[in-house]
Amino acid sequence: MTPLENVRLAAHCTLGVGGPARFFVEAHDEAAVLEALDWARARRLPIRVLGGGSNLVISDEGVDGLVMKIALRGVDAREAHGVVELTAAAGEPWDALVQLSVARGWAGFECLSGIPGLVGATPMQNVGAYGQDVSETVTLVRALDTTSRRIMTFENRECRFSYRDSLFRSHEPGRYVILSVAYRLRPGGSPTVRYADVEKDLAAREIDKPSLEDVRASVIAIRRSKSMVLDSKDSNGRSCGSFFTNPIIPDAELAAVESRTGDRAMPRWPLPGGQVKLSAAWLIERAGYTRGRADGPVGLSSRHALAIVAHDGARACDVVALARRIQTAVADRFGVRLTPEPVFWGVGAP
Numbered sequence: 001m002t003p004l005e006n007v008r009l010a011a012h013c014t015l016g017v018g019g020p021a022r023f024f025v026e027a028h029d030e031a032a033v034l035e036a037l038d039w040a041r042a043r044r045l046p047i048r049v050l051g052g053g054s055n056l057v058i059s060d061e062g063v064d065g066l067v068m069k070i071a072l073r074g075v076d077a078r079e080a081h082g083v084v085e086l087t088a089a090a091g092e093p094w095d096a097l098v099q100l101s102v103a104r105g106w107a108g109f110e111c112l113s114g115i116p117g118l119v120g121a122t123p124m125q126n127v128g129a130y131g132q133d134v135s136e137t138v139t140l141v142r143a144l145d146t147t148s149r150r151i152m153t154f155e156n157r158e159c160r161f162s163y164r165d166s167l168f169r170s171h172e173p174g175r176y177v178i179l180s181v182a183y184r185l186r187p188g189g190s191p192t193v194r195y196a197d198v199e200k201d202l203a204a205r206e207i208d209k210p211s212l213e214d215v216r217a218s219v220i221a222i223r224r225s226k227s228m229v230l231d232s233k234d235s236n237g238r239s240c241g242s243f244f245t246n247p248i249i250p251d252a253e254l255a256a257v258e259s260r261t262g263d264r265a266m267p268r269w270p271l272p273g274g275q276v277k278l279s280a281a282w283l284i285e286r287a288g289y290t291r292g293r294a295d296g297p298v299g300l301s302s303r304h305a306l307a308i309v310a311h312d313g314a315r316a317c318d319v320v321a322l323a324r325r326i327q328t329a330v331a332d333r334f335g336v337r338l339t340p341e342p343v344f345w346g347v348g349a350p
C-alpha cells in the first residue's frame with residue numbers, strides 16, 4: 001500500500017475547510033481496510049475514517065496520521081417473509097440507496113431522502129430527518145474492531161442508538177470501521193408521514209394518499225427550500241447541515257426556559273421519560289443569531305439558522321469561533337446548552 005501524502009482535506013468535506021492529511025488512502029475492499037490499519041499501526045500513526053465528509057469539521061492544521069476514505073461498494077437485497085433485507089457496503093452513497101428503495105416500493109427510508117454522505121456513516125449518529133431515523137431499520141452493522149483487528153457484527157440493540165448518537169459515535173469513538181450495514185424495509189409498505197411540513201407540502205400538491213415517491217419528492221423539496229441538500233450553486237452550499245442538535249431538557253426545567261424566552265409559543269416536543277426536546281434553530285434566532293447573519297467569512301445559512309456556512313477564505317477556526325459565540329448567546333439568554341452535531345478532527349468541539 002502506498003498512501004498519498006499531504007492531501008488537502010478541505011476538498012473532501014462539504015464545509016470545505018481543513019488542512020492536509022499527512023497520509024491518505026482510499027479503501028475499495030475489506031482487505032484494503034485491514035492493510036491500511038496495519039500500515040498505520042506499524043508506524044504508530046492514528047487512523048481516521050472518512051466517508052462523504054458531510055458531518056465533519058477538520059482543523060486548519062489537518063490530520064497528522066492516515067486518513068482512510070471508505071470506498072467499499074456493493075448492494076444486496078433479499079425479499080422473504082414480507083420484508084426486504086437490504087445490505088449495503090459502507091461506501092455506497094446514502095441517497096442513491098434511498099432512491100433505489102423508494103423506486104422498488106420498499107418503505108422505511110423515504111423521509112431520509114436527500115441526506116448527503118455514505119452508508120457507513122448512517123449508524124454513527126443514527127441519521128434521521130422528518131420523522132424517521134435509521135435505528136428503525138438497521139438490523140446489523142458489520143465493522144472492523146481496530147483494537148482487536150477482528151470483524152464484528154452488531155445487532156440493532158447493541159448499537160445503542162439514541163437521538164443523533166450510537167455506540168460508534170460516542171461510547172467508543174474511533175474504535176470501529178463500519179464495513180457494511182443491513183437494513184430491514186417493508187415492501188409495499190405505506191410511507192411515513194409524521195411531520196407537519198411534509199403534510200403541508202403533500203396537501204399543497206393535493207395528494208391525500210401519498211406514495212413513497214410522493215413523500216421523497218416532498219422531503220427533497222422542503223430540504224431544498226432550506227438549503228439542506230448539497231448544491232454547489234447555492235450560496236449556503238458549504239455546510240455540514242445542522243450544526244447543533246435539538247436540546248433535550250428535563251420537564252422540570254421547561255417553565256424556567258420558557259419564561260426566559262418570554263414566549264409561551266416556544267416550540268417543544270414532549271418525549272417519554274419526563275423530558276422535552278426544544279428547537280435549537282428557534283433558540284438561536286431568539287438569541288440574536290438570525291438567518292443569514294454573517295461573521296467574517298462564515299455565517300448562518302440565509303435559509304436555516306441551524307447551518308453554519310463557510311464562504312471564500314473561511315477557516316475551521318472561524319467556524320468553531322462562531323459556533324462558540326452562538327452557544328454562549330443561547331446559554332446566557334436561556335440557560336440551555338447546545339451540543340454540536342458534527343464530528344471534529346484535530347479541533348476541540350465547541
Ligand SMILES: Cc1cc2nc3c(=O)[nH]c(=O)nc-3n(C[C@H](O)[C@H](O)[C@H](O)COP(=O)(O)OP(=O)(O)OC[C@H]3O[C@@H](n4cnc5c(N)ncnc54)[C@H](O)[C@@H]3O)c2cc1C
Nearest residue numbers: 051052053054055117118120121127128129178240241343
Ligand atoms: C446539507 C446537509 C444536510 C444534512 N442533513 C442531515 C439530516 O437531515 N440528518 C442527519 O442525521 N444528518 C444530516 N447531515 C449530516 C450528514 O450528512 C450525515 O451525518 C451523514 O451520515 C454523514 O455521512 P458521511 O459519509 O459524509 O460521514 P463523514 O462526514 O465522512 O464522517 C462523519 C463521522 O463518521 C465517521 N465515519 C464515516 N464513515 C465511517 C465508517 N464507514 N466507519 C466508521 N466511521 C465512519 C467519521 O470518522 C466521522 O467521525 C447533513 C449534512 C449536510 C451537509
